[in-house]
Amino acid sequence: MTQPQEFEPGQMDAMDVLRLALTGKVYGAAVETPISEAPRLSARTGNRVLLKREDLQPIFSFKLRGAYNKMAQLSPEQRQRGVITASAGNHAQGVAYAAQELNMRAVIVMPATTPEIKIGGCRARGAEVVLHGDSFSDAETHAYALQRQLGLTFVHPFDDPLVLAGQGTVALELLRQIETQGGYTVFVPVGGGGLIAGVASVIKALRPDVRVVGVEPDDSDAMYQSLQADARVRLDSVGIFVDGVAVKQVGAYTFDLTRRYVDDWVRVNTDQVCAAIKDVFDDTRAVMEPAGALAVAGLKQYAEDHGLSGETLVALTCGANVNFDRLRHVSERAEIGEQREAILAVTIPERAGAFREFIEVIGARAVTEFNYRYAPRSEAQIFVGVQLASAGQRGELVDTLTARGYAVTDLTGDELAKVHIRHMVGGRAPEAEGERVYSFTFPERPGALLEFLTHLHGRWNISLFHYRNHGSAHGRVLAGLQVPPGDEQDFAAFLHDLGYPADEMTHNPAYRLFLT
Helix, strand or coil: CCCHHHCCCCCCCHHHHHHHHHCCCCCCCCCCCCEEECHHHHHHHCCEEEEEEHHHCCCCECHHHHHHHHHHCCCHHHHHHCEEEECCCHHHHHHHHHHHHHCCCEEEEECCCCCHHHHHHHHHCCCEEEECCCCHHHHHHHHHHHHHHHCCEECCCCCCHHHHHHHHHHHHHHHHHCCCCCCCEEEEECCCCHHHHHHHHHHHHHCCCCEEEEEEECCCCHHHHHHHHCCCCCCCCCCCCCHHHCCCCCCHHHHHHHHHHCCEEEEECHHHHHHHHHHHHHHHCCCCCHHHHHHHHHHHHHHHHCCCCCCEEEEEECECCCCHHHHHHHHHHHHHHCCCEEEEEEEEECCCCHHHHHHHHHCCCCEEEEECCCCCCCEEEEEEEEECCCCCHHHHHHHHHHHCCCEEEECCCCHHHHHCHHHCCCCCCCCCCCEEEEEEEEECCCCHHHHHHHHHCCCCCEEEEEECCCCCCEEEEEEEEECCCCCHHHHHHHHHHHCCCEEECCCCHHHHHHHC
């Protein structure tokens, strides 16, 4: 019989993955997770919605399956030497847990940006944690160097036959647990591709009539872009919110299996993921991490796009390792993701009674946010949030306000407005001549903000600065710098040498309305 390590990318098929899943060693650490009904989501979508609860694993993530399956099948010599991996998230905890159960040495290389809760969780299980660099790429490069130096076995997060087959045991359980006539659709979150490669292969080997749909964030869609190009694509950057699937390049094994066995794809945004976290909480009282709710967000969008009704739809809730301080950000965005809140910039007269007149036009709708600062002008700009009963009410509200003579800018989809501007209304500075505004991303770790400011300091004056911690591995800053005419070339070189991702926001409508 062909051994797993003898497979090369492109040589495996669904039956190979099925065999490896059926003969795998998963339940020495992982547990069979239940299927939960989602009555509220079912009622809202008009379909039977089921959740495969991988958030109920001992490490609150499916990653334990693949890690344990790989490590339990190492040779005695490999076990004695131990394993190493690079991860800032659930795979790290899966390796640490499996090593503890198997009494093996485990070295885990993490970026210095990794939250303390995850570092502590791995160390508590006896793993040796090495902090290196600011990104996963930095950590991975260092891990491979240590592997060669120490003679350890590398346990890849996703691109390994035994790892992806271990994840495929999710599908073995799911197919047995769902008793329904005919086919149904399974929604799977996608990062590097280990989960969807294993799940799709097992499902198609046993039940070709069951559809598999991959779900990715629209700012971290390495698999979707690779499928479009028919080759593995490496993204220049990935989104920072759904960090559990923020992978720049998918695996060779996972890409090949995914393109053969996945039926369709859907991509969702940050607001939709936040709304899905709330949806799962409403139905289960469990709090998902962003990646854990990704499949639910995709299920909702796909059902709407394709007009699904009366069907059985299954979402894999793959993890619940969320930092508590991230929930503030999630709660701010969930109603927008549900299209139950509109964020608007409205111009009103700068005179007594104007507020009351405006609220009269809003009518019985609840105001969720109202930001205003006096300025010596004939007109005032207000930043207002309004609760909606349905998605269609947003357009109706804008039309109503416009008909009453108000100038309205819809900021509901404006990321800068939602992350920064809503906290800065009224901060105009007419003296800030030549101001150029940029959104920066920097690694979120102790001392990083000081380091960022040190790098930012130069001959250009900082005229605006807003930073707010969101409990993520990366921080976001809105900064304005005064750049006199003639300095554009030097300033462009300065930004290039700064070393932090930067997007110019000088012409963003929210910035122009409220801060200039």
